[in-house]
Amino acid sequence: MFRNKSFFFTLLLALGGYWLPAQDYRWQQRVEYVMDVTLDVKTHKITGTQKLTYYNNSKDTLRKVYYHLYFNAFQPGSMMDVRSRNIADPDGRVKDRISKLKDDEIGYQHIQSLKQDGKDTRYKVNGTILEVTLPKALMPGAKTVFDMKFESQVPQQIRRSGRNNREGVAYSMTQWYPKMAEYDFQGWHAYQYVAREFHGVWGDFDVKITLDPTFVVCGTGKLKNADKIGYGYEQPGATVKRPEGNLTWNFVAKDVIDFAWAADPDYLHDRAQVPNGPELHFFYQKNDKILDNWKKMEGFAVRHFEFMNKTFGKYPYDTYSIIQGGDGGMEYPMCTLILGDGSLGGLVGVMLHEAAHSWYQGVLASNESLYPWIDEGFTDFASQESEAVLLNTSLAEAHTGSYNAYFSLIKKGLQEPISQHSDHYNTNTAYSTAAYAMGTVFLHQLKYIIGEENFYKGMRLYFNTWKFRHPEPNDFIRVMEKVSGLQLKWYMSYWVNTTKKIDYSIRSILENEDGLFVTLERLGEFPMPVDLFVTYKDGSKQLYYIPLNETMGGKPDEKTLPRKDLEAWPWVNPTYTLKIDRPAAEIATIEIDPSQRLADVDRKNNTADLSNGLHAYSNPTR
Template sequence: MKRIVKKISLGLMMIQFPFLGFSQEAIKNNQHDFDPVMYRQGSVYRAASGIPGPEYWQNEADYKIEVTLDDVAHTVTGSVTLTYRNNSPEDLNYIWMYLEQNRFKADSRGTLTTPISGNRYSGDTDGGYTITRLEAKTGKGKVSNSYKVTDTRMQVIFNKPIAANGGTATVKVDFSYKIPRSGMDRMGQQDTDNGIIYSLAQWYPRVAVYDDVKGWNTEPYLGAGEFYCEYGDFDYKITVPYNHIVAASGKLMNEKEVMTKVQIERMRKAEKSQERVYIIAPDEVTDYKNIRPKQEGTITWHFSMKNTRDVAFASSKAFVWDAAKIDLPSGNKCVAQSVYPIEVSGDEAWGRSTEYTKASIEFYSKKWFEYPYISAVNVASNVGGMEYPGLSFCSMRAKGGGLYGVTNHEFGHNWFPMIVGSNERLYPWMDEGFNTFINNHLHLEFNNGEYLDMYKRARQGLEYYTSSTREGIDTYPDVVNTRNLGHTAYYKPALGLAILREYILGPERFDFAFRDYIHNWAFKHPQPSDFFNAMENATGENLNWFWRGWFYGNKNIDLALTGVYQQREGYIIVLDNMGEIPMPVQMRVVFDDGSTEDMTLPVEIWQRGDQWNHFFRTDKTIKSVRIDPDMLIPDINGSNDTWPKDFYNK
């Protein structure tokens, strides 16, 4: 009897728990896809909600600079005084500064890592800094002359540490260098009919960023990797030949000394005009007697810019100069300006530069965050396109849609990374990708869609996503194959934000979160984890599955509709995730009577596995079903998106 009871009990157990007593594999699920993509725990410095923490700090860097540009020797000579404030909780025995002109030396790391065939970031190799004096001092301590130069970095060592929590130091450096003709598509010289245009960037020794994540950020300046800069105030003077015009970041402080009375009157008119006003018209460029306040020697232009991470300038005797008012939401004063040579001054080219600049600044100010600077200057240059706070270099040869596109892109960078100061040298997707995303929105609206053909759609360029040579967004810019940089830094991250906005979250939820991220990190230094945390907290969504799949590695989207089976009171729709990235499933059902019904299944259907059966209740007859009917995601295999399979190809 006892034995019988045992057998019955065991039998009941097998009925209730059929997996007991047999060797079976555990059921595989996809939970890993939904787990945190990286260490994202908050701290007193960076909150888990994706905002700066209650003890967030960053150091400050103020600069006073005086330089002279020699247009015979093609050199810059001058001095910089850095006032550095250490807001970190640690004393600093030394600081690191960047000497980025050293990239233009034959033995620089950037030169030695450039392919023999060259690339966009090839540059001159006969340049580099000459440092003639360095004095470093903390508080009332002794002056130190100790420094070490390693490639594009310089370590400045103090006799007494810079005190934590607000201690200051000053570093004075006298320097000179030869202006490269080919400056890695970021600076250099452009020949024109009436003289050289000098585009000057990375033109003074500047301090590296010391932050709570890495300490000193000292990645060498090699090529594709751009910049990571501290914020501060700039006061700088540029001495040039008397017949030069200087266009620069920030506010011109001495216009009465460098502009004629007529030019100043024209600028006042431009500041109130919706249309461009010539400060120097095309037929005036070479009339130095009437357009320059001096007729010999040199002249000094004085500029100032507050709370910025950098400044840049251009100088030439060949400039046409025009300007127009920028309308900001708050009513703050701002002016768009353009400088360019006579030969490209027509309305099919640079004659519309100020219009494009004005439209870009106004659109992004209204949509995301108000432009914080007093002017926006577009410079016709040897540079294809490069951005600095309040100033852009764009190709002199650009025209029409090409000039519109590069102007829109470069001025969009004032939001990423000039306002939101991410680390471009490590995470280009946080500036290039985010900027490309906001550029796409302006394409839709500018001048009633004049350049709508520049709008990028989700299923353009799908061949890249299945290429054997593709690389992930997380690939560092100096490591990535130059041919892939456009995808890894620009298009793929921009498309990722578009997928979030249009397909996953919807415009209202996305825009609220994205604006919040910009506002909270304006003039600060966010990391990737800060962005991820900010978007998840503000939208209320676990998006780990998307960050991991789209921003890290080479995974792809391939949702499939593998069957539609009629049942009593409706249909069973069979779905498969044949790719490696789970996604919500948007579907459009078309009925025999011509009516349609849209539905969205949440991403969580893929947590347990890669197949899902959905019961669709209806008393109508289904004619066809389509996944992603508006083609908002880059599904790599569109042939399995419909039922019947060939319905949409008929």
């Protein structure tokens, strides 16, 4: 807390009025993991110990805690198995595969003992959740230590985590350890795992992994004992003193929400430095078919981190690893596991998306289960913009695919509010479109509402204000309101909590002795500000800007062409009439939002062609 008020206000002014303290009330729990595990590569079993120091920073007294046991999902009859076999459009990578796993192929996590501050706890397993009753209640502001012994079997890889996947990667070890569930101002977030999203507690990890010495290990954090390991981790010219027998790899990571790793005897290890950024590590198998693509991808990764640092905020860690994991792509703190084969374009595309998650899932770490769109959608938006810049394609068209996915969802009649918990969408199609496409469109339309300069300034401020804080959607929109000076909650409420559609049309064009008058109509239930472009036959253009009264203001003039600001359109009014400054005879076209940033569900009625005169113009379809 600032004691010197004059200094505080001087600092606030120096920061241009944009400093936004993360609210003091947003307490957060904290954890410190110390784990020592051994992997038997013949039986695929893990034995380990976990010492977890848990800090109760809440004002609540905790009498229970909950752990996630994700490996238990990979058993016939699990909730993940049943959900996959009964959902209308199952993930093709899962389908009924879990139901067919044999005993030596399933995953499990068995808790052998669990003590709190040296005293035995009472616990029970419910699917992928471990419920622990504490022998001593954990008081507000107190800390406690949990000592656990556990045994796990690594499942045959079905999705994300597991062994021996279709690309031949030996181990993709994600969500692999008993993981403390998050407790925040909303209570416990102990969700059964059905193959959707994750959430975690901020903390530090010190992890020792012992296994066969022929395996190369990579993952979250930095390798603490590189001088005894080698395999490309050692400093150039350093002498590696590798002990005989199994190797113990010691990784450490601070201020992360999870810890993931992978291991394979055929991994190659490359390194590349991002200017004024992290050192990148690349792990991929010795395979002539993929070698060239991985080498080329490394340059794209360096440039991607440069773009993200400049555009959205600086990546705060000093390392990041891109790992061939053999199953799609999935983000984890300080690393990602992605498919290794396929085309260069596909490899670069998945890398751009998963690495961009480091900003939204890795550093901001919103609750993906509750708000997948604020992670997946924001990540998709950023990676699409990065891809356009890196490949020198049209930035204006970078998000077209997301808009088309949203329109397709509407046509299929599958849309659900994106405020839905990620696990409970009726279809995978509705979930993926809501999380990815609609999250992206949300941002691109917001850029339309508040202007490009305000938008990017707000994105950087959001990142810098809320990193390591688990922000909620309202935290984001408040930052954007502060930066733009506009009211924006109406926009987020419509987009997130409803399935209302945006649909505007040019209803009529009339000319008389008083001038040329255009009447616009809002056919959809979702109100928005309107950019109306007039193109004249002499090639000149003019923008008529109609703000929405709900914003209590308008976006800055982006000075791309002459702009005339009109009175705000009250959201209750279905129509709006404006006067055009020149006669119909001089006009070629009148168009609503030619940038197509508005997610207008019927664009056929957005343009009036007057090139052959007003008499030849027929009203567009309403």
